[in-house]
Amino acid sequence: MQKNIPIFDMIFYFGFPLLIWHFSRNYIGDYYAMLLSSVPGIIYSIIRFILLKKLNFLGLFMISNLVVGTLIDVLSGSAMQLQWNNVYYAYFISFLSFTTIIINRPLYLYFALDFVEMQGYNRKLMKKLYYQKKILRVFKWITFGFTFKEVLLATIKVWLIKKYGVDAFDKGIIIRQIIGWGLSGISFYGFIYISKLLQEQDNNAGNLN
Template identity: 60%
Template sequence: MPKNIIIWDLICYIAFPLAIWNFGRDIVGDYYAMLISSLPGIIYTIVRFYLTKAINFFGVFMISTLIVGTLIDVLAGSAIQLLWNNVYYAYALGLLTLFSIVIKKPIFLYFFLDFAVMQGYDRQESKKLFYRPKIYFVFCMITIAFAFRDLLLATIRVWFIKEYGVEAFDQGILVRQALGWTISGICVFGYLKIIKLIKEYTKPSTLAEQ
C-alpha cells in the first residue's frame, strides 16, 4: 500500500465518497448518503492502522479521532447538522493541536517518536534528542501547520455551508484532501530538516563538545 498511497487516498477519500454522495443522495437522502460516503475512508484508515501496527500514541490518536468523527456524524441527525458538526470538530482539533505546543508536547514530535521506536531506536534517548532546541522548533512548526490545516478547513467549510448549504459536502471533501496533501508536503520537508539536524547533533565532534 505505501507505494500506491496517493492512488488509494484518491480512491477512498475522494472518488468513493463523491460517487456515493452524488449517486446515493437521491436514493437514501442527503444525510444517509453523507454517512455512507464516509465508510470507504473509515475502512481504509483502519486497514492502514492494521498494516502499520501502530499500537502507540500515533495509532491511538488516529483511531480516537476516527471514532469521535464517526460519532458526531451519526449523532448529527440531519445533513446540515452533520456539516456544522464537522466544522466544530475541525476547530476543536486545531485548537487541541495548538494546545499540545503550549504544554510542550507537540503532537508531531510524538508521532515521529513512535516511528523512531518502530525503527528500533530507544524511546527515551530519542525523546531527549527530539527536545533539543533546533529539532524541537521544527516539530513545533510542523505541529502548527497541522493546526492551521484544521482551522483553515473549518473556516472554509463555514463559508461553503453558508453559500451552498448541503451542496457544500462535495467541495468539503476536495478541500480537505487538498489541504491534507499540502500538509503532507510540509511534513516531508520537516522530516528531511529533522533528519539533517539529528545527524548534526549525533556527530562525534558535536557529542564531544557537549
C-alpha cells in the same frame, strides 16, 4: 504499503466518498449519502490502525478520531447538522493540537517517535534527541501547520455551508484534499530538515572522535 499511502489516501478519503455521494444521494437522501460516503475512509482507517501492530500514540489518535468522528456523523440527524458538527469538531481538534504546542508536547513529535520506534530505534534516546531546542522548534512548527490546516478548512467550510448549503459537502472534500496535499508537503520538508539536523550532529560527533 508505506510508499503507497498517498495513493490509498486519495482513493479512500477522496475518490470513493465523492463517487458514493454523487451516485447515492438521489436514492437515499443527502444525510444517508453523507454517512455512506464516510464508510470507505472508516474501513481504511481501521486497516491502517491494525497495520500499526501496537497501540502507540499514533494508533490511539487514529482510533479516537475515528470513533468520535463516526459518532458525530451518526448522531447528527440531518445533512446540514452533520456538516456543522464537523466544523465544530475541526475547531476542537485545532484547539487540542495548539495546546500540545503550548505545553511543549507537540503532536507531531510523538507521531515521529512512534514511527522511528516501529523502525527499530530506541524511543527514549530519540525522544531526548527530538527535545533538543532547535529540533523541538521544528516539531512545533509542523504541529502548528496541522493546526492551521484544520482551522483554515473549518473556516472555508463555514463559508461553503452558508453559500451552498448541503451541496458544500463535496466541495469540502475537494478543498480538504488540495490543502492537505500542500501542507503535507511542507510537513514532509520539516521532517527532512530534522533528519538533516540529526545527521549533522552524528557527523560532528564522529569528527570529534
